[in-house]
Amino acid sequence: MKSFYITTAIDYANGSPHLGHAYEKVLTDVIARFRRQMGDQVHFLTGTDEHGQKVQASARKRGIPPQQFCDEVSAEFRAMLPKLAITNDDFIRTTEERHKKVVRDLLQQLFDKGDIYKAEYRGFYSTRQEQFLQEKDRNPDGTWPEIFGDVTEIVESNYFFKLRQYQAWLVEFLTKNENWIFPRYRQTQVLEFLKEPLNDLCISRPKERLEWGIPLPFDEGYVTYVWFDALVNYYSGVIDRPGVWPATYHVIGKDILVPPHAVYWPIMLQAAGVPLPLGIIAHGWWLQRGAKMSKSTGNALNPLDLVDQFGADAFRYFLIREMNVGQDSDFTPEQFMVRYNSELANNLGNLVNRTLNMTTRFAAGVVPSAEVAEEAERELHELWAKTAPECVALCEGFQFHTALERTMFFVTATNAYIEKRAPWKLGKSTEAKDQALLRTALATMAEALRLAVALLQHVMPGAAAKINGVLGYTPGPVWREELVWGAKLAGATVAPALVLFPRPEKPAAPAAKA
Numbered sequence: 327m328k329s330f331y332i333t334t335a336i337d338y339a340n341g342s343p344h345l346g347h348a349y350e351k352v353l354t355d356v357i358a359r360f361r362r363q364m365g366d367q368v369h370f371l372t373g374t375d376e377h378g379q380k381v382q383a384s385a386r387k388r389g390i391p392p393q394q395f396c397d398e399v400s401a402e403f404r405a406m407l408p409k410l411a412i413t414n415d416d417f418i419r420t421t422e423e424r425h426k427k428v429v430r431d432l433l434q435q436l437f438d439k440g441d442i443y444k445a446e447y448r449g450f451y452s453t454r455q456e457q458f459l460q461e462k463d464r465n466p467d468g469t470w471p472e473i474f475g476d477v478t479e480i481v482e483s484n485y486f487f488k489l490r491q492y493q494a495w496l497v498e499f500l501t502k503n504e505n506w507i508f509p510r511y512r513q514t515q516v517l518e519f520l521k522e523p524l525n526d527l528c529i530s531r532p533k534e535r536l537e538w539g540i541p542l543p544f545d546e547g548y549v550t551y552v553w554f555d556a557l558v559n560y561y562s563g564v565i566d567r568p569g570v571w572p573a574t575y576h577v578i579g580k581d582i583l584v585p586p587h588a589v590y591w592p593i594m595l596q597a598a599g600v601p602l603p604l605g606i607i608a609h610g611w612w613l614q615r616g617a618k619m620s621k622s623t624g625n626a627l628n629p630l631d632l633v634d635q636f637g638a639d640a641f642r643y644f645l646i647r648e649m650n651v652g653q654d655s656d657f658t659p660e661q662f663m664v665r666y667n668s669e670l671a672n673n674l675g676n677l678v679n680r681t682l683n684m685t686t687r688f689a690a691g692v693v694p695s696a697e698v699a700e701e702a703e704r705e706l707h708e709l710w711a712k713t714a715p716e717c718v719a720l721c722e723g724f725q726f727h728t729a730l731e732r733t734m735f736f737v738t739a740t741n742a743y744i745e746k747r748a749p750w751k752l753g754k755s756t757e758a759k760d761q762a763l764l765r766t767a768l769a770t771m772a773e774a775l776r777l778a779v780a781l782l783q784h785v786m787p788g789a790a791a792k793i794n795g796v797l798g799y800t801p802g803p804v805w806r807e808e809l810v811w812g813a814k815l816a817g818a819t820v821a822p823a824l825v826l827f828p829r830p831e832k833p834a835a836p837a838a839k840a
């Protein structure tokens with residue numbers, strides 16, 4: 327079995343989860359479930375990033391010790407996962423011993439090797455981004471861009487990691503491995519960034535300024551820079567699991583690609599002699615009225631409100647259907663309602679209802695066998711023969727939104743087939759030919775529904791299980807076999823009804839203003 331190790335970014339433990347955090351978990355889960363269906367041995371890691379200035383400041387504001395603060399916030403992130411039907415295998419916290427030990431060992435190794443040195447630093451520091459700034463980061467009028475928050479000038483001795491020494495290697499690596507970052511155009515942006523000489527990375531913070539971090543093993547007067555600490559989670563989380571590293575994909579947002587994931591991380595690993603991850607998937611942002619949804623801008627949407635109101639399946643469906651991985655999407659409650667009503671309640675819900683209702687009415691609840699294949703049936707078979715491999719290929723290339731569109735097109739075509747065959751008319755006829763057509767229509771719609779569900783299950787696992795349940799069907803272990811048009815439901819007893827996507831009492835609400 328092929329090992330497939332996938333990670334999400336670990337979320338800052340300094341506020342509640344919002345839609346952007348939830349999306350990343352859902353996307354990663356959809357990939358993980360899809361790979362399991364394809365037969366891979368999947369390991370899925372997520373977690374929380376708990377050190378650094380922001381966390382220390384948030385804990386101070388609440389007047390509680392940082393560890394207690396992190397325990398609370400991390401628990402909130404963790405509690406969100408089952409509500410979104412996320413199938414992570416592990417959850418890592420950077421305050422755990424298993425992680426701290428690996429960070430310290432790695433630092434010591436790089437220090438012993440001479441890749442870390444001490445020097446005096448004078449410069450501008452952004453607390454919000456937890457990074458030192460350079461003159462080129464300023465606005466043309468000399469001010470600092472809004473994203474950096476408060477910027478202060480500081481002079482201090484610190485430890486530096488020799489990034490520049492590895493710049494030429496990284497350029498060569500990215501040039502040779504042109505698909506290392508998905509979408510590919512982002513890799514071009516990294517190479518653009520690498521045209522300028524890299525500065526060595528300041529990887530320490532003096533304890534007087536920041537206490538909440540992992541002490542450097544070779545100088546306890548300093549703690550580790552939060553990015554150097556956080557990136558290591560992907561490795562520390564599997565250090566005790568032989569054969570899992572290297573990661574197949576790190577799933578992250580585009581804002582943390584350059585420099586942390588595309589520059590610091592590969593160089594850290596290369597310097598330490600650890601194999602590199604096989605790829606990085608950089609998704610876009612959820613926006614609200616064009617602005618990035620985030621805690622600091624106060625336009626964050628609580629994902630769990632939507633899940634409570636519409637269920638995890640509808641929520642996951644919307645996120646995956648709406649966003650083209652890599653690009654941004656605007657979240658609007660209106661668009662959510664359009665997809666919920668037209669694609670889920672009307673299109674898929676309708677096919678489920680008709681299948682159950684007509685099988686109950688015209689075949690005493692037992693799915694018959696198809697007896698004829700006329701043009702109407704052949705058209706649907708042909709559409710399926712095209713849809714199934716196309717959707718598998720689209721999912722392999724992370725084009726989940728298009729795969730869902732094609733799947734829903736097949737559902738629409740099945741509903742159209744039902745209109746064409748009109749079983750309610752055939753049911754009134756006693757002619758043998760009409761009765762054979764009726765049995766064929768019932769068998770065809772049930773089989774088409776079963777197949778569509780097989781293509782939806784990594785996105786809507788709960789709904790898929792419910793539909794299979796009312797069809798009296800248990801999918802087999804080999805997913806690809808589930809995608810073959812056959813007579814798997816012949817003789818199955820269906821339930822009379824299932825309400826999957828009920829009409830909401832009130833529509834999705836816009837994000838509350840903070």
Ligand code: MSP
Nearest residue numbers: 335336337338346375556557578579610611612619
């Ligand atoms: N702690 C760092 C990541 C360290 S990984 C070694 C961090 N945390 S975060 O909480 O700010 O963001 C976590 C993830 O959520 C990031 O991948 C980020 O891109 C993603 N999102 C945060 N806001 C987002 C949107 N509005 N839309 C989509 N995802 C965005 O960065």
